[in-house]
Amino acid sequence: MELYYSFAIITITNVLLLLITHAMDTLNPSHTLRHTTGDTLISSGGTFELGFFNPDNSNKWYVGVWYKRIAPKTVVWVANRDNPLPDSSATLTLTPPGRLLLLSAANATIWSTNISNILHNPVAQLLDSGNLVVRDGIGLIVWQSFDFPTDTLLPGMKLGWNYATGREAYMTSAKNGGDPASGDFTFRCDPTGYPQNVLKNGGSVQYKSGPWNGLGFSGGQNLKRNNLFKFGVVMTKAEVYYHYELLNRSVITRFQLSESGVAQRFVWNDEKQEWAMYHTVQVDGCDMYNSCGAHGSCNADVVLGCACLERFVPKDPVEWSRQEWRNGCVRSKPLNCKSGDVFLKYSGIKLPDTQLSWFNASLSLRECNQVCSKNCSCMAYASLDISRGQNGCLLWFGDLVNIRDMSPGPGHDIYIRLAASESRGKKRQVVIVTLCLMVGVILVCLSLLLSFQMRKRMNHQSSEIVLGLDDQPDESDNKELELPQFDLSIIVKATNDFSMDNKLGEGGFGPVYKGVLDEGQEIAVKRMSKTSHQGVDEFKNEVICIAKLQHRNLVKLLGWCVQGTEKMLVYEYMTNKSLDLILFNPTRSLLLDWPRRFNIINGIARGLMYLHQDSRLRVIHRDLKASNILLDCDMNPKISDFGLARTFGGNETGGNTSRVVGTYGYMSPEYAVDGMFSVKSDVFSFGVIVLEIVSGKRNRGFVHSDHRLNLLGHAWMLYEEDRSIELVEPCAKKSCDISEVTRSIHVGLLCVQQHPEDRPSMSSVVMMLSNGGALPEAKHPGFFTGREILKSETSVSTTTSSSTNAITISLVEAR
Structure with missing residues (x-):
C-alpha cells in the first residue's frame, strides 16, 4: 500500500513568494524548479510536499506530491506517471501564459497542464489539501491536480463527471509498488442511469456499489457513517460526483486503489507511525459483479452462494445444480402486462445495477408504483432517497443483476414486477401463516407455563449443570472435574462489572471479558449471552473437554461460575488474543x-x-x-x-x-x-x-x-x-x-x-x-x-x- 521511493530534492532558483497566510510556497513565471540534489522542497506549509522521485532507485524520474512528515514516503499524486523522465536532469517551470511544463535535459516536454487560455500574472501553488493549482491574477483556479487523480483519492477530491468541461475524474491503479504508471484497474463514479461507484479491470466490470440511497451506496457494507469523515454523491445539472470530507482535521486518511484492484481506505496512526487499514470496498466473493446472474441473489454466509429470488427459478436447472450461476433465474410464472401484473416487495437486499434505470426525485413511492405499472418495460421500482423517509422514484428496465443478500443489515426495499397469479398465491400463504401463528402462540403459552414450573428446580440445581455430566463413561470421571467454582462477585470485581473497556470480543456463546483477580492473575471470562443459540449442552461440552484435556496447545480452563441465570467459564488470559x-x-x-x-x-x-x-x-x-x-x-x-x-x-x-x-x-x-x-x-x-x-x-x-x-x-x-x-x-x-x-x-x-x-x-x-x-x-x-x-x-x-x-x-x- 505504501510506496517505497528514493526522493530527490528540488531547488527554487529565486526567492519563493509568500502569497497566502498559510506560508504556502508558490511558483510564478519568474521561478523555475530544477532537479538537483540537496536543496529545499516546495511545500504546502503543513501536510504535503512536491518534488522529484524515482521508485526503487530506478532510472525513471517523476514529479509527485507526498505527505511531508510521514515515513516512509507515501505518494498521493504523480504528474508524469505514464511518461517518466529519462534521467535525473529536469526542470519544472510555469510559463508566462500560465502552463506548467516538465522539461527534460534536452528541453523536451515530458508533461504539461495544457491550459489553452493566456493568463495574466499566473501563480502555481501547492495547497494544504495536497492540491497543486494554477491561479490567474485575480486568484481564480484555472487548473488543479485534483481534477486528475492517480491511484489515490484525498479529502476534497471528486470522482465523477463535470458536464461543463466534459471531463471525468477517476482513479487508476499503479502497475505495481515500484512503477506508478497507469495499471489495469479503474475506480469511478458512474452516473449512467443513476450514480454508483464502479471498479473495472480494463473494460471488464469487477464491482458495482449499487445506487446511492441518500445514506450510502446500497451495497456498501463497510462505508458507514463515522466520526472521521463524511461522504456522499452530489448531483446537479453541471456535475455528478462522489466525494468525502474530513470531520476531524487532525485525521490523515487516504482512499487508494491498489495495483491488484482492491479499493481500500487507510488512516495514519501517529502513535505507531504507520498506516492502518480502515476498510476495503470489496468484502467477499459476493462483491464480484453479477456473480449470480439475472434475478439471482448472492449470500456470502451460506455454502451455496447463489439463490434465486423468491418466485424465481433457475433459467438452466442443470447448470444451476452444477453451481454455474451466470445464466441466472427467470420468473416462475411469465408476466402478462395487458392482463395486469403485481409488484412484490423484497427487503434487505443490495439494489440491482442501475445502468438501465430512470429516476425522478419529486415522485412519491405510490406515484412511483403508478408510473412503473403503466410501463410494461418497467421491471421494478424503489425509493430513491431513504435518508428522510422514502422519497423519490427509481425504476429499473431489463434484467435485475448484481443483487446480494444484505441481512442481517438493513439492506434496501425494492418492488419487483410479477404475474398477477403470484398475488393470489401470496394471499393463501398469509392465511396459512396466520393459522400457524395462532397455533404457535398457544404452544408458546403452554411452554411458558412448563418452564415456569421448572425454573425453581433449575436454580437449585445450577451447579449440577456442570457436575451432572451424563456424557461421562463412569462416576469416577465426575470427581476429576474438580475445577474451582468462582463466586459471581469475584468475577464482577475482576472485570469491573463487565465493563465495555474490558470486552475482548464476542462469539456464538456470548461476550468475552478480560479480568484481573485480587492476586494479580489475568483471566478471560466467557459469559453466556441470554440470546445465545448455544446453551447448557455447549456449556457442559466446554467443561468436559477442557477440564479433562491438558496440552500446551490447548487453552487452559481455570474454573467456572453458575449463579442464577449467569453461566460463565474462566480461562487463562492470552496476551495476543486470537x-x-x-x-x-x-x-x-x-x-x-x-x-x-x-x-x-x-x-x-x-x-x-x-x-x-x-x-x-x-x-x-x-x-x-x-x-x-x-x-x-x-x-x-x-x-x-x-x-x-x-x-x-x-x-x-x-x-x-x-x-x-x-x-x-x-x-x-x-x-x-x-x-x-x-x-x-x-x-x-x-x-x-x-x-x-x-x-x-x-x-x-x-x-x-x-x-x-x-x-x-x-x-x-x-x-x-x-x-x-x-x-x-x-x-x-x-x-x-x-x-x-x-x-x-x-x-x-x-x-x-x-x-x-x-x-x-x-x-x-x-x-x-x-x-x-x-x-x-x-x-x-x-x-x-x-x-x-x-x-x-x-x-x-x-x-x-x-x-x-x-x-x-x-x-x-x-x-
Whole structure:
C-alpha cells in the first residue's frame, strides 16, 4: 500500500513568494524548479510536499506530491506517471501564459497542464489539501491536480463527471509498488442511469456499489457513517460526483486503489507511525459483479452462494445444480402486462445495477408504483432517497443483476414486477401463516407455563449443570472435574462489572471479558449471552473437554461460575488474543514472520493430534477456525472454544447429525452438505487455516485480479503450476524457508482434499511437517472454485467458501 521511493530534492532558483497566510510556497513565471540534489522542497506549509522521485532507485524520474512528515514516503499524486523522465536532469517551470511544463535535459516536454487560455500574472501553488493549482491574477483556479487523480483519492477530491468541461475524474491503479504508471484497474463514479461507484479491470466490470440511497451506496457494507469523515454523491445539472470530507482535521486518511484492484481506505496512526487499514470496498466473493446472474441473489454466509429470488427459478436447472450461476433465474410464472401484473416487495437486499434505470426525485413511492405499472418495460421500482423517509422514484428496465443478500443489515426495499397469479398465491400463504401463528402462540403459552414450573428446580440445581455430566463413561470421571467454582462477585470485581473497556470480543456463546483477580492473575471470562443459540449442552461440552484435556496447545480452563441465570467459564488470559486479529490485520500481521507462522502451524497440528489420538477422550472440535486459535505472549497457539465439540470413546472417529454447527469457509464439504462429521472434518478446517496463515488472506472473500477462485482454488492453481511460493504473504517472504513454505502449502492442500478418505490423519500431518520426506500428490480441494471450473475438472464444487471471523453457525439443518 505504501510506496517505497528514493526522493530527490528540488531547488527554487529565486526567492519563493509568500502569497497566502498559510506560508504556502508558490511558483510564478519568474521561478523555475530544477532537479538537483540537496536543496529545499516546495511545500504546502503543513501536510504535503512536491518534488522529484524515482521508485526503487530506478532510472525513471517523476514529479509527485507526498505527505511531508510521514515515513516512509507515501505518494498521493504523480504528474508524469505514464511518461517518466529519462534521467535525473529536469526542470519544472510555469510559463508566462500560465502552463506548467516538465522539461527534460534536452528541453523536451515530458508533461504539461495544457491550459489553452493566456493568463495574466499566473501563480502555481501547492495547497494544504495536497492540491497543486494554477491561479490567474485575480486568484481564480484555472487548473488543479485534483481534477486528475492517480491511484489515490484525498479529502476534497471528486470522482465523477463535470458536464461543463466534459471531463471525468477517476482513479487508476499503479502497475505495481515500484512503477506508478497507469495499471489495469479503474475506480469511478458512474452516473449512467443513476450514480454508483464502479471498479473495472480494463473494460471488464469487477464491482458495482449499487445506487446511492441518500445514506450510502446500497451495497456498501463497510462505508458507514463515522466520526472521521463524511461522504456522499452530489448531483446537479453541471456535475455528478462522489466525494468525502474530513470531520476531524487532525485525521490523515487516504482512499487508494491498489495495483491488484482492491479499493481500500487507510488512516495514519501517529502513535505507531504507520498506516492502518480502515476498510476495503470489496468484502467477499459476493462483491464480484453479477456473480449470480439475472434475478439471482448472492449470500456470502451460506455454502451455496447463489439463490434465486423468491418466485424465481433457475433459467438452466442443470447448470444451476452444477453451481454455474451466470445464466441466472427467470420468473416462475411469465408476466402478462395487458392482463395486469403485481409488484412484490423484497427487503434487505443490495439494489440491482442501475445502468438501465430512470429516476425522478419529486415522485412519491405510490406515484412511483403508478408510473412503473403503466410501463410494461418497467421491471421494478424503489425509493430513491431513504435518508428522510422514502422519497423519490427509481425504476429499473431489463434484467435485475448484481443483487446480494444484505441481512442481517438493513439492506434496501425494492418492488419487483410479477404475474398477477403470484398475488393470489401470496394471499393463501398469509392465511396459512396466520393459522400457524395462532397455533404457535398457544404452544408458546403452554411452554411458558412448563418452564415456569421448572425454573425453581433449575436454580437449585445450577451447579449440577456442570457436575451432572451424563456424557461421562463412569462416576469416577465426575470427581476429576474438580475445577474451582468462582463466586459471581469475584468475577464482577475482576472485570469491573463487565465493563465495555474490558470486552475482548464476542462469539456464538456470548461476550468475552478480560479480568484481573485480587492476586494479580489475568483471566478471560466467557459469559453466556441470554440470546445465545448455544446453551447448557455447549456449556457442559466446554467443561468436559477442557477440564479433562491438558496440552500446551490447548487453552487452559481455570474454573467456572453458575449463579442464577449467569453461566460463565474462566480461562487463562492470552496476551495476543486470537490469531485472526493479527493474521488479517495489514499492520499487525507484520509481527508474524515466517518462523512464527510455521510455529503456529505446528502448534495447532500438535494440539489437534492430541484431541484426535492421544487424549483420554477422542474429541472432534467441529469449529476450528482462526478466531478460535489464541496466541500467548510468545505467539504460541492454543486451540479454544470447545462448546460445539463432540467426544467419542473406543475406536469411534465420527458421526452424523441433523444439526450442522461450525463456521462456513472452514467446514468440510461432507459436513456442510450432509451433516457427516469426523476427525477428517477437523483436518479440513486445519488445512484452510494453514493456507490462511501462509497467505495472510481469508478463505472467504479472497479476491484476485486474474481469476475468480477462492483461496483454496488459488492455492491449488499455484500448486498445479509449481508456483506455490507466490502464495506467501509478502511480509513473510523475506524470512521464509522456501522448503518449509512449499511443504506447508502442500500439506494444507492434502488436508482440504474433497474426499475425507484422501485427507491425512493429524499424526501424519505432524510427521509430514517435521521431516523432509516425499509427500503424496494432492487432489483437488473441496469448495475450491469461485464461479468457474479449473482446467479439465468438470464436476468440482464451485462454491465460494468463506472464512470470516463470523459468529458460529449452530442451528442449520443438514440437507
